[in-house]
Amino acid sequence: MARRKKVLLREQVLEREDLLNRISTKIRCSLELQEILTTTVQEIRAFLGVDRVKIYQFAADDSGEVIAESIRDNRLPSLLGLRFPAEDIPTHARELFIKARQRVIVDVLSQQQIQEHLDCPVTGKRLVHQDIRYAPVDPCHIEYLTTMGVRSSLSVPILHQNNLWGLLVCHHGARQRFSERDLQIVQLLVDQLSIAIAQSNLLQRARQQAHHEATLNQISSLLHSPLNVGAIRQSVLEDTVKALKGSGGRLYITPEPTHQASRLYTCGEQPTIPWIEEDPLWKQIIINLDAAAIADNGVAGHSSTAHWHTWELAREHPMPIFQEYNLPQKSATLPLGLSHYSSLVASSEQEPHNNYLVPQLYSIDDLYKEPKLQSLISGFETTAIRSMLVVPLHYHQQCVGCLTIFRDEIETETLWAGRVDRDQRNYRPRASFNAWREIIKGQSLPWTVEDIKLAQVLGIHLYMAIMQRRVEDTIRHQASHDRLTGLSNRLLFDDHLSLALAQMHQQREMLAVLFLDLDGFKTINDTLGHAVGDQLLQSVAQRLQEGLRQTDTIARWGGDEFTILLSPINSTDEVETTARTILDTLNTPLVLDNQELYIKASLGIALAPLDGKDADTLLKNADAAMYRAKQKGRNNYQLYTPAIGTKVQERLVLENNLYKALEREEFRLYYQPQIDIKTGEIVGMEALIRWQCGERGLIAPNLFIPMAEEMGLIGAIGEWVLQTACTQNRIWRSLGLPALRVGVNLSACQFQQKNLVQSIAQVLNSTGLDPHYLELEITESIAMQDVPLTISVLRSLREMGIQIAMDDFGTGYSSLSSLKHFPLDKLKIDRSFVQDLPTDSHDAAIITAVVALGRGLNLAVVAEGVETKEQLAFLKSVGCDQMQGYLFSRPLSEADATQLFLLRQAS
Numbered sequence: 001m002a003r004r005k006k007v008l009l010r011e012q013v014l015e016r017e018d019l020l021n022r023i024s025t026k027i028r029c030s031l032e033l034q035e036i037l038t039t040t041v042q043e044i045r046a047f048l049g050v051d052r053v054k055i056y057q058f059a060a061d062d063s064g065e066v067i068a069e070s071i072r073d074n075r076l077p078s079l080l081g082l083r084f085p086a087e088d089i090p091t092h093a094r095e096l097f098i099k100a101r102q103r104v105i106v107d108v109l110s111q112q113q114i115q116e117h118l119d120c121p122v123t124g125k126r127l128v129h130q131d132i133r134y135a136p137v138d139p140c141h142i143e144y145l146t147t148m149g150v151r152s153s154l155s156v157p158i159l160h161q162n163n164l165w166g167l168l169v170c171h172h173g174a175r176q177r178f179s180e181r182d183l184q185i186v187q188l189l190v191d192q193l194s195i196a197i198a199q200s201n202l203l204q205r206a207r208q209q210a211h212h213e214a215t216l217n218q219i220s221s222l223l224h225s226p227l228n229v230g231a232i233r234q235s236v237l238e239d240t241v242k243a244l245k246g247s248g249g250r251l252y253i254t255p256e257p258t259h260q261a262s263r264l265y266t267c268g269e270q271p272t273i274p275w276i277e278e279d280p281l282w283k284q285i286i287i288n289l290d291a292a293a294i295a296d297n298g299v300a301g302h303s304s305t306a307h308w309h310t311w312e313l314a315r316e317h318p319m320p321i322f323q324e325y326n327l328p329q330k331s332a333t334l335p336l337g338l339s340h341y342s343s344l345v346a347s348s349e350q351e352p353h354n355n356y357l358v359p360q361l362y363s364i365d366d367l368y369k370e371p372k373l374q375s376l377i378s379g380f381e382t383t384a385i386r387s388m389l390v391v392p393l394h395y396h397q398q399c400v401g402c403l404t405i406f407r408d409e410i411e412t413e414t415l416w417a418g419r420v421d422r423d424q425r426n427y428r429p430r431a432s433f434n435a436w437r438e439i440i441k442g443q444s445l446p447w448t449v450e451d452i453k454l455a456q457v458l459g460i461h462l463y464m465a466i467m468q469r470r471v472e473d474t475i476r477h478q479a480s481h482d483r484l485t486g487l488s489n490r491l492l493f494d495d496h497l498s499l500a501l502a503q504m505h506q507q508r509e510m511l512a513v514l515f516l517d518l519d520g521f522k523t524i525n526d527t528l529g530h531a532v533g534d535q536l537l538q539s540v541a542q543r544l545q546e547g548l549r550q551t552d553t554i555a556r557w558g559g560d561e562f563t564i565l566l567s568p569i570n571s572t573d574e575v576e577t578t579a580r581t582i583l584d585t586l587n588t589p590l591v592l593d594n595q596e597l598y599i600k601a602s603l604g605i606a607l608a609p610l611d612g613k614d615a616d617t618l619l620k621n622a623d624a625a626m627y628r629a630k631q632k633g634r635n636n637y638q639l640y641t642p643a644i645g646t647k648v649q650e651r652l653v654l655e656n657n658l659y660k661a662l663e664r665e666e667f668r669l670y671y672q673p674q675i676d677i678k679t680g681e682i683v684g685m686e687a688l689i690r691w692q693c694g695e696r697g698l699i700a701p702n703l704f705i706p707m708a709e710e711m712g713l714i715g716a717i718g719e720w721v722l723q724t725a726c727t728q729n730r731i732w733r734s735l736g737l738p739a740l741r742v743g744v745n746l747s748a749c750q751f752q753q754k755n756l757v758q759s760i761a762q763v764l765n766s767t768g769l770d771p772h773y774l775e776l777e778i779t780e781s782i783a784m785q786d787v788p789l790t791i792s793v794l795r796s797l798r799e800m801g802i803q804i805a806m807d808d809f810g811t812g813y814s815s816l817s818s819l820k821h822f823p824l825d826k827l828k829i830d831r832s833f834v835q836d837l838p839t840d841s842h843d844a845a846i847i848t849a850v851v852a853l854g855r856g857l858n859l860a861v862v863a864e865g866v867e868t869k870e871q872l873a874f875l876k877s878v879g880c881d882q883m884q885g886y887l888f889s890r891p892l893s894e895a896d897a898t899q900l901f902l903l904r905q906a907s
Helices: 002-029 033-048 091-099 139-148 180-223 229-243 280-297 449-480 490-507 521-528 530-546 572-587 615-631 642-664 701-711 714-734 756-767 780-785 787-800 841-856 869-878 894-906
Strands: 052-058 064-071 103-107 112-119 126-136 152-160 163-172 248-253 262-268 308-311 323-327 361-364 385-395 398-408 410-417 435-443 510-519 553-558 561-569 590-592 595-597 600-608 637-639 667-676 682-693 697-699 741-745 774-779 803-809 826-829 860-864 882-884
Touching: 002 033, 002 180, 033 052, 033 064, 033 163, 033 180, 064 163, 091 112, 091 152, 091 163, 152 180, 163 180, 180 229, 180 449, 229 248, 229 262, 229 398, 229 449, 361 449, 385 449, 398 449, 449 490, 490 510, 490 553, 490 561, 490 615, 510 572, 510 615, 521 530, 530 553, 530 561, 530 572, 530 590, 561 572, 572 600, 572 637, 600 615, 615 637, 615 642, 642 682, 642 701, 642 714, 667 714, 667 894, 682 701, 682 714, 682 882, 682 894, 701 714, 714 741, 714 756, 714 774, 714 894, 741 803, 756 774, 756 787, 774 780, 780 787, 780 803, 787 803, 826 841, 841 860, 841 869
Parallel strands: 600 637, 682 741, 741 774, 774 803, 803 826, 826 860, 860 882
Antiparallel strands: 052 064, 052 163, 103 112, 103 152, 112 126, 152 163, 248 262, 248 398, 262 323, 308 361, 361 385, 385 398, 410 435, 510 561, 510 600, 553 561, 590 595, 667 682, 667 882, 682 697
């Protein structure tokens, strides 16, 4: 007897192990959870010998569905695919299933149930000995089982991650007793199911991740492919819609810094509103939804009844017909509130998410239930679109666009168990288990967390690709455009001109190149500041653009110079008409900083092929014609002629020689005596510069001094004149000649130097000349540029003992109120007032007044350009102090001036 029991026990153990091995092998070999569940219910039903075994899985709303079932010989009705309401399993029963891993055995005939707790309901710890309790069965449940023809049942919870995933339920049409051995084996098999569920979830996530990675790789490859950017974005949009199970989508790109318009790409189902992204609601979504959400709800996370959801996820790890639209730019935005704010961000104890590139995503589950969309809902009424996902492509305040994915309305079908009113299901059992088919319309596939994660990463890829493209476009744009005015620069203008010349030769047409320079811009820039100067250049550029055709090209050549290409042209008259229009356009005053500014321009015109057949020649000739326009009084235009080219060539040669004149020591100082009218004695010498050019001989100052000022050489030349004049005066003193003053003219550039006083003191110190024998001459225009500065500098020079003379007096615009404050020693009457004496009564009156003014201010008066005895007689009659001019002596070289001194001393 004992031996038979041992054999039976051994067989049971082998049977148990064999069953467990079959289930474990199935779990290991199969990758599909449904296949494992089906095998499990079949094996358990066969092992227990019951009529039915089913697996009941819970949904998110706590309702349940039979997803696997095994029935013997159709003894009981099938429940496979039926859904049961959440009320079928009370809340307290669910809690015990989880906390105590409660197994429930029901005997319908005795109306008793056995509750076996494997874990402690309070602590959740595993019990050494099972906690077995007996209790009556709820009459409603008895009636429920009886209706199905069940006389006994066993319910075992299936747990996954400490949650109630489902139930394994065994039903039998007769009374069935379950031994401890049976329950242990069933429990072991259920534990194996928990492992299979975990394995299935991992497999599903792995598959989804692999799918997402494949999608991202495909889209990343597209974004970096050499295709046309429009084709790339269209393909990316289509792949994104497909990956996110959408019915349609839109990719909106905001206007670019390089002045390109908004772009829109679409595919699939679309609303009837073509520019929905330009609506103020969308503008608010794209720009800043967070602030509006908090303002509307008080705090993030506030719940209400509407259907906006905001998702914010931190990164875990760093073709149909092409539809593209140019959209008008609108800037209006309206406040947008959020009714519901749902965050999936890590807790505040974790690393702050704003360290990542994290776009926010907004989902609308039901367009028709969102009050804020009512103004746009008409655009969706004729479509099947029901929900959408909005992915703003932005980082911080940098927004480059918006990706929108639509999902159509779907129809869901659910088979509920029974036909009883759902409101009474918790009180009365079902009268039957005939399927009740529930069809729900007006909903869409929900946006899952995995959908959101994929959309987020796709948004990041799109943002970075668009930004990279914009950076590249900006770099290319900046390389070919002027940053201040946005016009083409020299490089791009040369390209346009070269292309136009090629077309001209091919089509036998004409074109014109205009070189424009603003008159008086430097004065505005220096007096009102560079900020106003920049605004002026921008306004001028805008005016110039408005007066040109679309086929014409304008560029900022540099500074205040612009070049214009007119292509094609029919005649010279057409070009001249355009030139006059440009000048008239600029003649209208500009209003900047609440003040009117008048700006003029000089224009030079070169025609192709008449004035050149290549870009360099045309630009050179147009520039030459522009300089001719300046020489003819400015605010006019000049057509290029060969004569202009000859003069420009001569000027160019002169400029090149002028650069080397100091180095070659080609400058010479000539000295013109200043005579005391009363005594006839020489009382001073004015130093006058001459240029002894090696190629062209002696060049007068009026030819090269303005050129030196334009070229920025006047400062160095002025220093040379001062040094040489002081040195020569010291030589004359060393020869024993009478002491006299040498006069040196200061240029405007020299006078504006901050270290002028120190520089002059250094020259005097190096040459050993007494400051009393140096006389500095400035013009009225120099003195009036900055009166306080002039007074300060002149006082410093006077304190050193240097004499100060105002040259060309009467030709400037100094006021008597300013003149009386200047620390002067002399007034020099310009030669223009002397040359017509004494025949011109007006000149006589002016000189008489100047002499009287000088006497009143205790200043010596010197008349320049005295050439006749009559002029000298008049000057003597009105009391003029000194004179200089050809009547006494022309400017003399160093040697001749020294000889004159020696002769005067000997006589």
